[in-house]
Amino acid sequence: MGDRLKGKVAIVSGGATGMGGAASSLFAAEGAKVAIVDVNGAAAEARAAAIRAAGGTALALTADVSDAAEVAAAVAAAEAAHGPATVLFNHAGTIVIKPFLETTEEEWDRLHDVNVKSMFLMTKAVLPGMIAAGGGSIVCTSSISAVAATPMEVLYGTTKGACHMFARAIAVEFRDRGIRCNAVCPGFVRTPHGLREVAELQRLGVDVSEAALAAQQGRIAEPEEVARAALFLASDEASFISGTHLFVDNTFTAV
Numbered sequence: 001m002g003d004r005l006k007g008k009v010a011i012v013s014g015g016a017t018g019m020g021g022a023a024s025s026l027f028a029a030e031g032a033k034v035a036i037v038d039v040n041g042a043a044a045e046a047r048a049a050a051i052r053a054a055g056g057t058a059l060a061l062t063a064d065v066s067d068a069a070e071v072a073a074a075v076a077a078a079e080a081a082h083g084p085a086t087v088l089f090n091h092a093g094t095i096v097i098k099p100f101l102e103t104t105e106e107e108w109d110r111l112h113d114v115n116v117k118s119m120f121l122m123t124k125a126v127l128p129g130m131i132a133a134g135g136g137s138i139v140c141t142s143s144i145s146a147v148a149a150t151p152m153e154v155l156y157g158t159t160k161g162a163c164h165m166f167a168r169a170i171a172v173e174f175r176d177r178g179i180r181c182n183a184v185c186p187g188f189v190r191t192p193h194g195l196r197e198v199a200e201l202q203r204l205g206v207d208v209s210e211a212a213l214a215a216q217q218g219r220i221a222e223p224e225e226v227a228r229a230a231l232f233l234a235s236d237e238a239s240f241i242s243g244t245h246l247f248v249d250n251t252f253t254a255v
């Protein structure tokens with residue numbers, strides 16, 4: 001247990017499993033009251049229960065972050081339980097892996113809703129309370145895919161490019177109201193999302209074998225390694241860091 005988020009009230013979207021789950025646990029272990037907003041209610045509840053069992057404070061809220069009414073209800077419930085959020089981790093997201101020419105309009109719209117509109121809805125719902133509370137830190141999950149293209153991921157990379165710019169633009173518009181906003185940009189990470197991505201790319205003939213991953217980023221990342229980067233950006237240790245993109249990719253995008 002540490003105190004790097006002591007006194008903070010955090011909302012973590014997609015906070016049930018993977019990197020979001022690791023962040024929910026880490027933020028709570030560092031003293032934050034955590035509200036997990038996730039479409040997988042059972043996994044969110046299990047994560048919150050584990051946090052409480054470890055002595056932390058956590059609440060599970062079931063919501064699809066692409067749905068305005070569900071987001072509004074979840075943020076209102078989080079505020080009612082813990083007070084206004086001073087940390088928001090916009091992490092929820094998913095992936096569609098397909099040849100571009102087979103990608104449907106429905107898939108295009110749905111992934112933009114889940115990966116991008118979700119950040120608009122969550123941030124818009126949280127910001128008034130955060131500003132009234134004197135400010136806070138927003139961390140958005142972007143990706144190496146915001147700047148490095150992978151075949152079969154035109155749609156996914158486009159959504160992550162939008163997340164990349166969303167973080168920067170929020171930072172600029174709200175700087176003078178005490179809000180910092182940054183993005184974490186992970187490489188390939190050992191989560192349900194990351195492992196499915198590797199398997200589906202391999203099936204479609206894209207080489208993301210262990211050897212290829214080793215060449216690009218040494219090895220697959222662990223979710224906790226990304227959660228620690230999000231913790232830093234969320235914490236007051238990053239007090240003069242806003243509008244930046246923190247790549248957690250062990251050189252994937254450096255070469």
Ligand SMILES: NC(=O)c1ccc[n+]([C@@H]2O[C@H](COP(=O)([O-])OP(=O)(O)OC[C@H]3O[C@@H](n4cnc5c(N)ncnc54)[C@H](O)[C@@H]3O)[C@@H](O)[C@H]2O)c1
Binds near residue numbers: 017063064144192
């Ligand atoms: N795993 C990787 O290799 C990798 C790399 C870069 C970026 N990312 C990003 O990480 C996020 C995926 O998370 P993860 O890799 O930790 O995997 P994950 O699949 O374990 O976690 C995603 C979480 O988001 C939740 N979620 C999905 N859709 C939702 C919705 N509509 N509403 C609410 N919650 C929803 C899931 O239930 C899950 O708990 C995405 O934003 C993705 O772009 C992943």
